[in-house]
Amino acid sequence: MKNNGSKSTSSATSLPKCPTGIQGLDEITGGGLPLGRPTLVCGGAGCGKTLLAAEFLVRGAMQFGEPGVFMAFEETEAELKANVASLGFDLAGLVRRKKLMLDYVHIERSEIQESGEYDLEGLFVRLNHAIDSIGAKRVVLDSLEALFASLPNEAILRAELRRLFRWLKDKGVTAVITAERGREQLTRHGLEEYVSDCVILLDHRVTDQIATRNLRVVKYRGTLHGTNEFPFLIGDDGISVLPITSLGLNHKISGERIATGIPRLDAMLGGRGFFRGSSILLTGTPGTGKTIVAANFAQAACRRGERTLFFSFEESPNQIIRNMHSIGLRLEPLVKRGLLRFHAARPSLYGLEMHLATMFKEIAEFQPRVVIIDPITSLMDAGTSSECRGMVTRLVDYLKAGQVTTLFTSLTQSGHALQQSEAAMSSLMDSWLLLQDVEGNGERNRVLYVLKARGMAHSNQIREFLISDHGIDLVDAYIGASGVLTGSARVAQGALEKAVVLANQQEAATLKREVERKRGALEQKISGLRSDYETEAAELRRIAEQVGTRTFVLGTERTASGILRQADIKVAASTQSKPKPGRKI
Amino acid sequence: MKTKPVKRRVAAPPCRPAKLWQLRLYVTDSTPKSLTAFSNLKKICEKQLKGCYRITVIDLVKHPHLAKGDQILAIPTVVRKLPKPVRTIIGNLSDTEHVLVGLDLCAAD
Numbered sequence: 001m002k003n004n005g006s007k008s009t010s011s012a013t014s015l016p017k018c019p020t021g022i023q024g025l026d027e028i029t030g031g032g033l034p035l036g037r038p039t040l041v042c043g044g045a046g047c048g049k050t051l052l053a054a055e056f057l058v059r060g061a062m063q064f065g066e067p068g069v070f071m072a073f074e075e076t077e078a079e080l081k082a083n084v085a086s087l088g089f090d091l092a093g094l095v096r097r098k099k100l101m102l103d104y105v106h107i108e109r110s111e112i113q114e115s116g117e118y119d120l121e122g123l124f125v126r127l128n129h130a131i132d133s134i135g136a137k138r139v140v141l142d143s144l145e146a147l148f149a150s151l152p153n154e155a156i157l158r159a160e161l162r163r164l165f166r167w168l169k170d171k172g173v174t175a176v177i178t179a180e181r182g183r184e185q186l187t188r189h190g191l192e193e194y195v196s197d198c199v200i201l202l203d204h205r206v207t208d209q210i211a212t213r214n215l216r217v218v219k220y221r222g223t224l225h226g227t228n229e230f231p232f233l234i235g236d237d238g239i240s241v242l243p244i245t246s247l248g249l250n251h252k253i254s255g256e257r258i259a260t261g262i263p264r265l266d267a268m269l270g271g272r273g274f275f276r277g278s279s280i281l282l283t284g285t286p287g288t289g290k291t292i293v294a295a296n297f298a299q300a301a302c303r304r305g306e307r308t309l310f311f312s313f314e315e316s317p318n319q320i321i322r323n324m325h326s327i328g329l330r331l332e333p334l335v336k337r338g339l340l341r342f343h344a345a346r347p348s349l350y351g352l353e354m355h356l357a358t359m360f361k362e363i364a365e366f367q368p369r370v371v372i373i374d375p376i377t378s379l380m381d382a383g384t385s386s387e388c389r390g391m392v393t394r395l396v397d398y399l400k401a402g403q404v405t406t407l408f409t410s411l412t413q414s415g416h417a418l419q420q421s422e423a424a425m426s427s428l429m430d431s432w433l434l435l436q437d438v439e440g441n442g443e444r445n446r447v448l449y450v451l452k453a454r455g456m457a458h459s460n461q462i463r464e465f466l467i468s469d470h471g472i473d474l475v476d477a478y479i480g481a482s483g484v485l486t487g488s489a490r491v492a493q494g495a496l497e498k499a500v501v502l503a504n505q506q507e508a509a510t511l512k513r514e515v516e517r518k519r520g521a522l523e524q525k526i527s528g529l530r531s532d533y534e535t536e537a538a539e540l541r542r543i544a545e546q547v548g549t550r551t552f553v554l555g556t557e558r559t560a561s562g563i564l565r566q567a568d569i570k571v572a573a574s575t576q577s578k579p580k581p582g583r584k585i
Numbered sequence: 586m587k588t589k590p591v592k593r594r595v596a597a598p599p600c601r602p603a604k605l606w607q608l609r610l611y612v613t614d615s616t617p618k619s620l621t622a623f624s625n626l627k628k629i630c631e632k633q634l635k636g637c638y639r640i641t642v643i644d645l646v647k648h649p650h651l652a653k654g655d656q657i658l659a660i661p662t663v664v665r666k667l668p669k670p671v672r673t674i675i676g677n678l679s680d681t682e683h684v685l686v687g688l689d690l691c692a693a694d
Contacts, residue, residue, distance in 0.1 A: 103653065105656065105658060106656050107656060107658055111670075111671070111672060111673050112673045112674070112675060112687075113672070113673070113674040113683055113684070113686055113687025114674070114675055114676050114680075114683060115674055115675070115676040115677070115678045115679065115680040115681075115683035115687060116621075116622075116625075116676035116677035116678055116679035116683075117618055117676055117677045117679070118618065118659040118660060118661060118662075118675045118676040118677065119618070119659065119660055120659055120660070121613045121616075121645070121659075121660035122611065122613070122645060122652050122657035122658045122659055122660045122662065123658045123659075125613060125645040125646065125649045125652055125657075125660075126652045126653065126657070126658075128649065129650060129652070147658075151658075151659065151675075
């Protein structure tokens with residue numbers, strides 16, 4: 001048996017599979033439905049059984065070159081064509097090209113009379129004829145249970161169905177059989193008894209007025225498969241199942257850094273901004289400038305030539321453009337150059353899954369390097385908290401896998417503990433900036449700080465966040481003994497500080513002058529003292545001279561008198577008189 | 586049992602064309618069920634509609650595309666094409682009572 005595009009052929013032990021081509025389903029089933037075997041798709045009314053079956057055939061015919069037979073028991077060929085045309089499937093064209101065969105089987109119970117034994121060989125003949133005429137590899141029976149309504153003898157029917165599934169297996173076609181969900185069983189008539197290889201359950205639930213379709217692989221014999229319930233949706237291009245688990249934590253990591261568009265913020269983030277491909281959460285109370293920071297980031301990205309996709313869930317694109325214009329951010333030229341694209345939708349427009357799918361589609365189409373979601377919290381209202389977390393996880397994973405840098409803004413009601421309310425989401429984020437209002441002195445001022453930034457040395461400082469005509473500016477908030485001061489208080493504090501400095505300077509100058517003066521006085525004193533001393537010294541000399549002269553005169557007089565008296569006094573007189581001339585010196 | 590369409594018209598008593606019963610019997614091969622059905626149908630027709638009926642036997646194995654027109658699922662199936670409205674009986678026609686009801690022949694009795 002050929003298995004075009006089957007992924008599982010690489011491992012010899014695993015079952016050969018038939019890829020459905022339905023987004024996400026092949027990931028859950030590990031490659032597709034069991035090849036050459038019947039698969040049962042069951043679910044309640046309106047949960048997309050027929051569409052899933054039709055898409056299986058259409059994708060098979062278009063992508064994998066496997067023709068298919070659609071045997072419809074409920075809808076006529078024309079109805080079927082019209083119904084799936086809304087998903088962009090051209091059944092009529094495929095039928096013309098012999099890629100698809102539609103067969104509408106219809107029995108009206110009221111027109112039928114039963115008499116004696118019979119079998120469903122006619123159905124087999126028709127199916128066989130259809131399969132052989134186009135060489136079909138895929139078959140859809142939608143839905144067989146209609147037979148239970150039209151044929152009265154259930155015993156025969158059951159025996160024949162068992163034979164049919166056996167026959168389909170022998171025929172080697174991959175079949176999808178749809179069935180209505182039963183009350184206690186998977187299907188109303190217990191078809192799961194006959195189809196034992198693969199059973200897929202679809203379900204359509206409404207929670208908080210928002211409907212979500214879910215898909216679960218109940219059973220898949222002989223293979224590993226995702227067992228969770230996966231939300232899926234029916235969009236413009238068919239069904240897409242969005243598995244959370246199929247995305248792993250193994251994305252490529254970039255060391256590249258990208259600027260935020262606010263130089264001071266870059267400085268706070270280790271000087272170079274965010275990592276490429278990281279997810280950034282920007283939390284703030286109303287009116288703190290989240291959108292402005294986001295728009296700045298977008299503009300910076302566009303200036304680097306990177307495409308940016310801006311999802312707005314609260315404001316219309318034109319309103320954002322106008323508002324940003326008022327602070328000197330010109331986004332319009334960027335939009336015109338095709339670098340910036342806005343996608344605006346009301347959160348309540350449709351369910352969370354639909355939003356997610358639309359976002360995925362937009363991202364896949366535009367291939368942006370930067371995505372902004374403003375704000376993610378409005379989407380939170382569209383689903384339950386666990387759904388939202390799942391959605392954000394998937395979104396973050398999807399974007400990270402594509403190395404798309406994402407900025408989520410998140411609105412927090414003032415009065416809440418910011419860190420707590422966002423805890424569930426913040427663990428998914430690489431960087432977290434907080435914008436906050438600081439009230440005081442009869443005014444509100446915005447401050448910004450970096451709560452976390454994985455993998456970079458970030459500032460622990462609070463910065464005041466100023467919005468002016470020229471854009472955003474971050475200034476150091478005043479931090480002193482009296483706490484953090486912002487706004488006019490910071491300005492006043494600055495002035496106060498200036499005055500203090502001035503006063504200090506003046507005081508110092510006075511002090512200096514005083515010292516100078518003192519020094520002058522001292523010097524004067526010193527010179528006075530010196531002159532005093534000099535005078536005294538001169539006096540001393542004069543006195544000494546006088547004394548010397550007097551002593552000499554005295555000595556001479558004494559000698560003369562000694563000579564006059566006795567001769568021996570001469571000697572004494574000469575010894576005494578000797579030092580006297582020495583003193584004169 | 587013949588596998589090709591068989592036309593059988595009994596001349597007496599002659600019927601007006603409007604009264605002619607056209608019956609189609611769908612079978613696959615010459616299975617016992619098919620053979621029983623054909624003989625049962627013939628018996629009933631001979632008894633009730635002598636000379637005014639025509640049975641066409643269609644073997645779906647040979648002409649599978651013909652199954653779609655009369656929405657044939659079960660084998661054997663008898664379709665009363667004429668007189669209108671179209672009526673369908675499935676099974677080997679062993680229950681004559683049901684066949685008569687199915688062909689709307691009870692009233693004739």
